[in-house]
Amino acid sequence: MAILSIPEKGVQISDPNQIRTFFNERGIFFDQWSCDVVFDDQATQEEILAAYEKDLKPFMENGGYETADVISINSLTDNYDAIRAKFLAEHIHTEDEIRFFVDGQGLFWFNLETEPVFNLLCQRGDLISVPAGSKHWFDAGESNPFVKAIRIFIDMSGWVPHYTESGVEQKFKDFRITAL
Numbered sequence: 001m002a003i004l005s006i007p008e009k010g011v012q013i014s015d016p017n018q019i020r021t022f023f024n025e026r027g028i029f030f031d032q033w034s035c036d037v038v039f040d041d042q043a044t045q046e047e048i049l050a051a052y053e054k055d056l057k058p059f060m061e062n063g064g065y066e067t068a069d070v071i072s073i074n075s076l077t078d079n080y081d082a083i084r085a086k087f088l089a090e091h092i093h094t095e096d097e098i099r100f101f102v103d104g105q106g107l108f109w110f111n112l113e114t115e116p117v118f119n120l121l122c123q124r125g126d127l128i129s130v131p132a133g134s135k136h137w138f139d140a141g142e143s144n145p146f147v148k149a150i151r152i153f154i155d156m157s158g159w160v161p162h163y164t165e166s167g168v169e170q171k172f173k174d175f176r177i178t179a180l
Protein backbone atom coordinates (compact mmCIF):
# COMPACT_ATOMS: atom_id res chain seq x y z
CA MET A 1 0.00 0.00 0.00
CA ALA A 2 1.40 3.30 -1.11
CA ILE A 3 2.24 6.25 1.13
CA LEU A 4 2.45 9.78 -0.25
CA SER A 5 4.68 12.24 1.61
CA ILE A 6 5.32 15.96 1.16
CA PRO A 7 8.29 16.44 3.50
CA GLU A 8 8.36 20.25 3.47
CA LYS A 9 4.70 20.36 4.47
CA GLY A 10 4.83 17.50 6.95
CA VAL A 11 2.06 15.79 4.97
CA GLN A 12 1.63 12.04 4.78
CA ILE A 13 -1.30 10.29 3.06
CA SER A 14 -1.98 6.59 2.88
CA ASP A 15 -5.56 6.56 1.63
CA PRO A 16 -5.39 5.10 -1.91
CA ASN A 17 -8.22 7.24 -3.24
CA GLN A 18 -6.63 10.44 -1.98
CA ILE A 19 -3.31 9.37 -3.46
CA ARG A 20 -4.94 8.58 -6.80
CA THR A 21 -6.63 11.98 -6.87
CA PHE A 22 -3.43 13.79 -5.91
CA PHE A 23 -1.51 12.17 -8.77
CA ASN A 24 -4.31 12.39 -11.31
CA GLU A 25 -4.58 16.14 -10.67
CA ARG A 26 -0.93 16.38 -11.65
CA GLY A 27 -1.21 14.23 -14.76
CA ILE A 28 0.56 11.29 -13.13
CA PHE A 29 -1.03 7.87 -13.41
CA PHE A 30 -1.33 5.84 -10.19
CA ASP A 31 -3.24 2.62 -9.79
CA GLN A 32 -3.37 -0.50 -7.66
CA TRP A 33 -3.60 -4.03 -9.00
CA SER A 34 -4.12 -7.23 -7.10
CA CYS A 35 -3.75 -10.91 -7.81
CA ASP A 36 -4.38 -14.08 -5.84
CA VAL A 37 -1.03 -15.67 -6.56
CA VAL A 38 1.60 -15.73 -3.83
CA PHE A 39 5.02 -15.82 -5.46
CA ASP A 40 8.00 -17.56 -3.97
CA ASP A 41 11.59 -16.53 -4.63
CA GLN A 42 11.77 -18.88 -7.59
CA ALA A 43 8.82 -17.36 -9.47
CA THR A 44 9.77 -16.69 -13.06
CA GLN A 45 9.16 -13.50 -15.00
CA GLU A 46 6.60 -15.34 -17.12
CA GLU A 47 4.67 -16.54 -14.06
CA ILE A 48 4.55 -13.03 -12.62
CA LEU A 49 3.48 -11.38 -15.87
CA ALA A 50 0.82 -14.06 -16.39
CA ALA A 51 -0.58 -13.57 -12.89
CA TYR A 52 -1.22 -9.88 -13.60
CA GLU A 53 -2.33 -10.33 -17.19
CA LYS A 54 -5.93 -9.21 -16.58
CA ASP A 55 -4.67 -5.75 -15.59
CA LEU A 56 -1.43 -5.68 -17.52
CA LYS A 57 -2.82 -6.54 -20.95
CA PRO A 58 -5.47 -3.79 -21.20
CA PHE A 59 -3.09 -1.27 -19.65
CA MET A 60 -0.46 -2.02 -22.27
CA GLU A 61 -2.94 -2.05 -25.14
CA ASN A 62 -4.51 1.25 -24.11
CA GLY A 63 -1.14 2.93 -23.62
CA GLY A 64 0.55 1.55 -26.69
CA TYR A 65 3.21 -0.15 -24.61
CA GLU A 66 5.22 -2.85 -26.31
CA THR A 67 7.19 -4.74 -23.70
CA ALA A 68 7.07 -5.71 -20.04
CA ASP A 69 9.63 -7.46 -17.89
CA VAL A 70 10.29 -8.10 -14.22
CA ILE A 71 13.27 -6.78 -12.29
CA SER A 72 14.44 -7.98 -8.91
CA ILE A 73 16.78 -6.15 -6.59
CA ASN A 74 17.72 -7.54 -3.22
CA SER A 75 20.60 -7.67 -0.80
CA LEU A 76 22.35 -10.22 -3.02
CA THR A 77 22.26 -7.95 -6.09
CA ASP A 78 25.75 -7.32 -7.46
CA ASN A 79 26.89 -3.70 -7.48
CA TYR A 80 23.78 -2.52 -5.62
CA ASP A 81 25.47 0.71 -4.53
CA ALA A 82 26.22 1.59 -8.16
CA ILE A 83 22.70 0.68 -9.26
CA ARG A 84 21.25 2.78 -6.44
CA ALA A 85 23.46 5.75 -7.28
CA LYS A 86 22.35 5.71 -10.91
CA PHE A 87 18.74 6.58 -10.05
CA LEU A 88 19.31 8.51 -6.82
CA ALA A 89 20.19 11.76 -8.61
CA GLU A 90 17.40 13.83 -10.13
CA HIS A 91 16.82 12.89 -13.77
CA ILE A 92 14.27 12.66 -16.55
CA HIS A 93 13.50 10.08 -19.23
CA THR A 94 12.23 10.53 -22.76
CA GLU A 95 9.42 8.06 -22.11
CA ASP A 96 7.17 7.26 -19.18
CA GLU A 97 8.81 5.25 -16.39
CA ILE A 98 6.20 2.71 -15.37
CA ARG A 99 6.69 0.42 -12.43
CA PHE A 100 4.29 -2.03 -10.85
CA PHE A 101 5.45 -3.37 -7.48
CA VAL A 102 4.96 -7.11 -7.23
CA ASP A 103 6.79 -7.18 -3.91
CA GLY A 104 9.21 -5.16 -1.84
CA GLN A 105 9.23 -1.37 -1.89
CA GLY A 106 10.86 1.75 -3.26
CA LEU A 107 10.52 5.50 -3.00
CA PHE A 108 9.80 7.61 -6.07
CA TRP A 109 10.54 11.31 -5.65
CA PHE A 110 8.90 13.96 -7.82
CA ASN A 111 10.06 17.53 -8.41
CA LEU A 112 7.38 19.29 -10.45
CA GLU A 113 9.02 22.65 -9.57
CA THR A 114 5.62 24.37 -9.25
CA GLU A 115 5.12 22.92 -5.77
CA PRO A 116 7.12 21.29 -2.96
CA VAL A 117 8.87 18.02 -3.74
CA PHE A 118 6.77 14.97 -2.88
CA ASN A 119 7.43 11.26 -2.84
CA LEU A 120 5.51 8.04 -3.10
CA LEU A 121 6.47 4.90 -1.25
CA CYS A 122 5.45 2.12 -3.61
CA GLN A 123 4.77 -1.32 -2.23
CA ARG A 124 3.10 -4.54 -3.33
CA GLY A 125 0.20 -3.80 -5.65
CA ASP A 126 1.12 -0.19 -6.48
CA LEU A 127 1.58 1.05 -10.03
CA ILE A 128 3.12 4.42 -10.85
CA SER A 129 3.82 6.00 -14.20
CA VAL A 130 6.37 8.80 -14.05
CA PRO A 131 5.56 10.95 -17.11
CA ALA A 132 8.26 11.47 -19.72
CA GLY A 133 10.19 14.64 -18.95
CA SER A 134 9.19 14.78 -15.26
CA LYS A 135 12.05 15.42 -12.87
CA HIS A 136 12.32 12.55 -10.43
CA TRP A 137 14.61 10.14 -8.65
CA PHE A 138 14.25 6.74 -7.01
CA ASP A 139 15.57 5.00 -3.94
CA ALA A 140 15.22 1.41 -2.81
CA GLY A 141 17.11 2.17 0.40
CA GLU A 142 20.66 2.29 1.62
CA SER A 143 20.63 -1.25 2.98
CA ASN A 144 18.56 -4.41 2.60
CA PRO A 145 16.96 -3.37 -0.70
CA PHE A 146 14.03 -5.42 -1.92
CA VAL A 147 12.21 -4.61 -5.13
CA LYS A 148 10.37 -6.97 -7.42
CA ALA A 149 8.68 -4.90 -10.08
CA ILE A 150 7.14 -5.14 -13.52
CA ARG A 151 8.60 -2.57 -15.91
CA ILE A 152 6.49 -1.51 -18.89
CA PHE A 153 8.00 0.15 -21.93
CA ILE A 154 7.25 1.47 -25.37
CA ASP A 155 10.95 1.38 -26.15
CA MET A 156 13.46 0.41 -23.51
CA SER A 157 15.96 2.94 -24.86
CA GLY A 158 13.71 5.67 -23.48
CA TRP A 159 14.61 4.63 -19.96
CA VAL A 160 18.13 6.11 -20.09
CA PRO A 161 18.42 8.70 -17.30
CA HIS A 162 19.23 12.27 -18.30
CA TYR A 163 20.54 13.98 -15.19
CA THR A 164 19.49 17.50 -14.26
CA GLU A 165 22.55 18.01 -12.01
CA SER A 166 20.33 20.15 -9.73
CA GLY A 167 21.44 18.32 -6.60
CA VAL A 168 17.93 18.78 -5.19
CA GLU A 169 17.86 15.18 -4.01
CA GLN A 170 20.56 16.04 -1.48
CA LYS A 171 18.06 18.12 0.46
CA PHE A 172 16.03 15.01 1.13
CA LYS A 173 18.72 12.39 1.68
CA ASP A 174 17.88 12.04 5.37
CA PHE A 175 14.14 11.64 4.77
CA ARG A 176 12.54 8.73 6.56
CA ILE A 177 8.90 7.74 6.54
CA THR A 178 7.52 8.03 10.03
CA ALA A 179 4.96 5.56 11.28
CA LEU A 180 1.45 6.59 10.41
Ligand SMILES: [Fe+2]
Pocket residue numbers: 087091092093097136137138161
Ligand atom coordinates in the same frame (compact mmCIF):
# COMPACT_ATOMS: atom_id res chain seq x y z
FE1 LIG B 1 13.87 7.27 -13.54
